[in-house]
Amino acid sequence: MTPHSPSLPPPPPRSPGKILLLAALVALVVASFASLPLQWSAFFAPEALDSAAEFLDGFSPPDTAPAFLDKTFGALWETLAMSLMGTLLAVAGGLALALPASGRMGGALRGAVRALLNVLRSIPELVWASLLLVAAGLGPFAGTLALAAHTTGVLGRLFADALENVEPLPEQTLRTNGAAPLAAFLYATLPQALPQMLSYALYRWENNIRAAAVLGVVGAGGLGQMLKYHLSLFQMQSAATVVIAMLLLVALVDAASYALRRALTR
Structure with a gap:
């Protein structure tokens, strides 16, 4: 007599809340398409395609004069330095704010610091640059x-979530055995969260490269400022060289960040 195979448990019932949330998302997507004046026929019209082709034809060939390439390389380095320094300052500030935001210094302080982090990341970089240009003046500092x-x-919120999600038992064990709170945090909690925090920091560096290129449009220096200048004068070939420099910079930073993340996860 062959033994019967154990029957699989029935699937859990679907929660009404999840179904309502999915229905609300579908309704939001449908409403978005219905409310936006998406003129697909005008976008793909022959006149629009001819105008776009004529506009793009003005970008070739790119300006390869040695003097202009030197100027472009200087702006490229300025954009890279802006993104790197901005990210390093954000890592330091995010880590300092992540400690109270993770609830390690009391519930009241946690809510206040998280509200501050919400304000900081809710204001886009372009708005921050416009505000800081008044105080710091034109250039890469702003x-x-x-x-x-x-x-x-952004990093303060991500770092706080990473600290909250680590296993608390190692730190509790060290503190039970007489370790100071700071030492227990540095030896038990921080090493668990550090790989994820470094990954977040590298990812934000990639994003800041693109943001730094855009910030130049409002006068914050770098490749973006060069691009705005040459486009405003309809110097399309010079603008093409700047765009190519942007693409190369983003590709190089993406590759470097990917290699660093792979090295950290081994």
Whole structure:
């Protein structure tokens, strides 16, 4: 007599809340398409395609004059430095705010700091740059501060969530055996969250490269400022060189960040 195979348990019933949430998302997507004046026929009209082709034809060939390439390389380095310094300042500020935001210093302080992080990351980099240009003047300093302010809000929230999600038992064990709170945090909790926090920081550096290129449009220096200048004068070939420099910079930073993340996860 062959034994009967154990029957599989019945699937759990679907929660009405999940079904309502899914229905609300579908309704939101449908309403978005219905409310936006999406003129697909005008977008793909022959006249529009001819105008776009004529506009793009003005970008070729890119400006390869040695003097202009030197100027472009200087702006590229300025954009890279803005993104790197802005990210480093945000890592320091985000880590400092993540400690109270993770509830390690009391519930009341946790709510206040998380509200501050919400404000910092809710204001886009362009708005921060416009505000800081008044105080710091034109140039990369205002752009660096704008990137640091917005990214501090993002990384502070991500770092706080990473600290809250670590296993608390190792730190509790160290503190039970007489270790100081700071030492227990540094030796037990922080090493668990550090790989994830480093991954978040590298990912935000990638984003800040793109943001730093855009911030130049409002006068914050770098490749974005060069791009705005040449486009405003309809110097399309020079603008094409700046766009190519942006693409190369983003590709190089993406590759470097990917390699660093792979090295950290091994």
